[in-house]
Amino acid sequence: MGEEGGGRSCGTTRELQKLKQQAMEYYRENDVPRRLEELLNSTFYLQPADVYGHLANCFSKLAKPPTICKVVGKNVLDGLGLPTLQVEIFCTIQNFPKNICSVVISTHFEVHENASPELAEAEELERLDAVSTAVQWVNETITEELQGLVPSNQAEVDQVLRTFFENKVQEDKERKELEKNLKDSTVLSPQSPPPPPPPPPPSKKKGQKQGRMETAAEKPIIPAEPPEAVLCGSMAIGAVSLAVAKTSAMLDNNPLYLNIALLKHHQEQPEKLTIPLLMVSLVSCGKSSPGKLNLMKEVICIPHPGLTAKQGVEMLLEIQKHINKAIEMSPPPKPEMKKSHDGGKRGQSKGKYEVMMGTYKSAAEMVDLYVDLINKFPSIIALIDPFRKEDSEQWDSIYNALGSRCYIIAGTASQSISKLLEEGNVSILKYSGLIIRHTNQTTMSDLVEITSLIHGKKHIAVFGSTEGESSDDSLVDLAVGLGVRFIKLGGLSRGERVTKYNRLITIEEELGQNGTLGFNEEHTFFYWNKEAEKAGELPEVPEPIFPTEVAEELAKL
Template sequence: MSGDCCRATAGLKQSGERSGARSRRSNMSYKSALKAEQELYELKSRAAEYYRANRVPHTLEELLNQLFAEKPSDIYGYMANYFSRLAHTPVISSIAGREVYDSRGEAALQVDVYCMVRNEEKLVCSAVNTGLDEHRAESGDAVADDNHQQASVATALEWIREQLSSMLCGFNPAHQTQLDKVVSDFLMARYLEEQDAHNSNIKSEEEEKKIERAPEATPPPQPAQNKDKKGEKGKKRNSVEKLIPPLDPPPPVLPGAVVAAAVSLAAAKSAASLTAVPLYRHIITLRDPQALSAVFMPIPLLTVLSCGKASAGKLNLLEELILLPTRTYSTREIVVMGCELQREIKRISTSTTTSKTGPAVLGVSEGGALQLSLERSEQALDLLMEACVNLKLPMGTELRLAINCAAHKLMDYAKGKYEVMAGTLKSPDELVDMYVGLVSKYPSIAALINPFRKEDEEQWLKLSSLIGHSCCLVADAAYSPCWRDAKPLPQGVTWVTLRHGSEMTLTDLLHTVSQRAGTDGETILAVSSEEIGDDSMVDVAVGVGVTFIKLGGLSGGSRMNKYNRLQSIELELQEQGILGMRQMKLPWEQEEVELNPEEANLIGAEQCLQTNRD
């Protein structure tokens, strides 16, 4: 009996303990639920405050009202466009560089710009620069080392990876001036570092030479020379030969400076892409937003013939014969004239009945023009004039000729003369006479490009005084970055040719063109033949507002893409009603006697041919 009572008492005790545990658990669950509910309430309150602070309810209400009012077919597309307009302005998150190859198989730099777009990192645009300034390569100033270009690209890649990418992170790509200044300041700092290292090396070498240098013996006195008559005659004969000015020392080159042009253009293309506008329109807004009311197209300079040093014949002087329109032609009209002219030249050159020009070996130059094997300058010009007469082209009035002489390629420094034809050398003064004769014989020649080296300043001025009333002299205006002094142009230069060199940012190009706009001369933007399938430079030419763009001949896919892009921009501006009409006037046109255009064309060309026949 007592045992049963004990067991009953123990059972009641265990039952009470279980009941207490359940009660405690119930209290804990209630407290946890209460705490969770409190936390959820606080979270909802913070979320509501966050949404109110960022005007999310107001924005959604506006969106839903507009959506219901317009009832678009693509509801979510409409919503995506609505929200994209409210997104933050994209900024650069990083830039990356890659080594690619140009049309010659040489190393070139490609820069890729990545931006944070709606909270995602995206590759926006790329730009490529060959890293070789064409005018420096042509003039022989390029570094002799074949690996220089590849080393320059490698240096640029290292700078991008280790410094420039982080320096440009957070930049709005539309802020072109500030971005270009960062890049220019960076290059200036690298140049100063390189100069310090170079000067330090020179100083160390000089000190080593001083230590190793032995005392030099006094040289014996020179015996007196006999001044015979024969020697006197020799001295007199040598004094007649006029020494040419020495070649200017090559400008200092900063390895890796190719990064300037590539990064600058890539940023501009990215800004245009992010705002969904053409590149030329973006550049115009950088130059002058009001200029969008009337956009003037650059006039294409189309190369028809090439009879330069690379051609098979003896003639070296006529590197390029270029069509120079002097009235407003559309790009299509100029291209059609160029095609017809080349076909006619081919027909005349290959005709067995041609006795005046003789047989010519046909080919295509590196610049995309017909390449002929000719002996004299007159042969090429007569051939071109004959083709114009046959096609009734307005050569002499609405069409003129520009000749790229590329004389800096022809100088024989050992003899101090220009090799204008194989085996035929002419001094700078003799070359002046030759140009005067050509311009007087062929009045359609309106411009001579690079007729001398820049060092022959006396001949530039002399030629300008003789033919400046009827012919423009054109020289390359080499851009000089902040770390070197700019070389002044020779006196007598009328127009200049610019190139978007490897060291030149887009801001530099805009500044250079605007400076030229304040002068009476015109500006030509020459586009390198080595560019890698990119027509961006056509947009750049339209955007910066140059008068002419020199694209080369009508051959090669990359080159024809540029002509097609030029025509596309022209049609786009015409459709928008903002295509400006550029009035091209040569300096001497006011003094010319006005004739019926058709009569003047035929008379001018036929007179040239008749004069040559006589």
């Protein structure tokens, strides 16, 4: 027993000596004695608490950088009370785990007006499944794969997330193929006899002329493309990428928009940052709106670029008051005989667009209608989704007719960010700009890449929010950091929207105080219109109008 105790004592002594030797080497390599001497000399007249604080700061610089230790996904509610995903990031800081931040991502699901109970129930189940799957991905595989990574290395994090998603896509493809093979093998049907030959066409009498309908047959309508497939759970990728970016910003004591700007400019801090112009929805023209017109889904107002964001919001609130008064004084709309479930989007009947109740126009006639509209109201500086994305010829026609007089912007008519990046082409249709959104598997690296592609093509980028929003205001920081031209946040109502407008005003004030607020010369579209006016392409541009006059102009529409 004594020998055993002696053996333990010797072993303990050797271990202590080894640790002491390692400590001496560490001190010598990091020149700790000199650091302590300098620190003590510089803090001789400080209080002991101050000395301890300086010592803590000194040793914290020698500690390992914070690393991700856990990622947590939760099912929370968005601004409409519908389920969506929240992601929290925990980091190991000086050997202790700490909750750094959380983000909430918006879902890609649209909010349909007057939807049938069956459709509403099916979409509710699909949404719940998407969120539940995303929570499972985050809490199982993603948190394991991100453990030990440094949050500041956004490219590495996004690559891990991208690889994980690609594996999920492959798994889903293999599962569907297996289900199809099982279905084909279990459903055995006897060979059916060949169908009877079609009856011969009726013989045409001698001298009979071909009918008018055959000679003047209308051009076949291009069928609508199927919606792009969204993998269930994909919102986990975008949410985690955003959460890591926000974590990195907080650990560096930076605002998120600055870290996004550094990411876009290859870690070189830009001298100036610009505030995107507001696109504010003033009138909604959905199926349940009073005085609706199928031609328009919403009327958006853009403040003059010479105004600050705060001044623009104040002016738009005043305009909104006058619009509400004008709508209250207008006669009630006539009752509808038929219900529609297309959520306020322009429908087509026999290949024609319904511009008003019972009034249909062909795609070619729509080009003339838009030209007349711009001639009558030259203050209209942008058209969003004037056509279906399938009507590519009309996109060419309207761009050629109005491209020098207003922006032609693709929103729902555009492909998703992942599809655009996969093809490496943002100019599939002829337009001035694109509306981009942070949804599904879109990472921070994807946003940087897509905005670089858009700017490289001399197009404008509009950063938009989805219909199912949350109070998370991170997308405002993304818009500022990415340097987009416009930001589309919806109307000046509801807490989750107002929070984002307030965040934009706060960022503008911060940039103004530290001298980094820039002015984007490309915002001067009013001067651009004046150049077109001199060239004889435009009628005279009217002087700036007051809120009451804006309301009157909108009432005429």
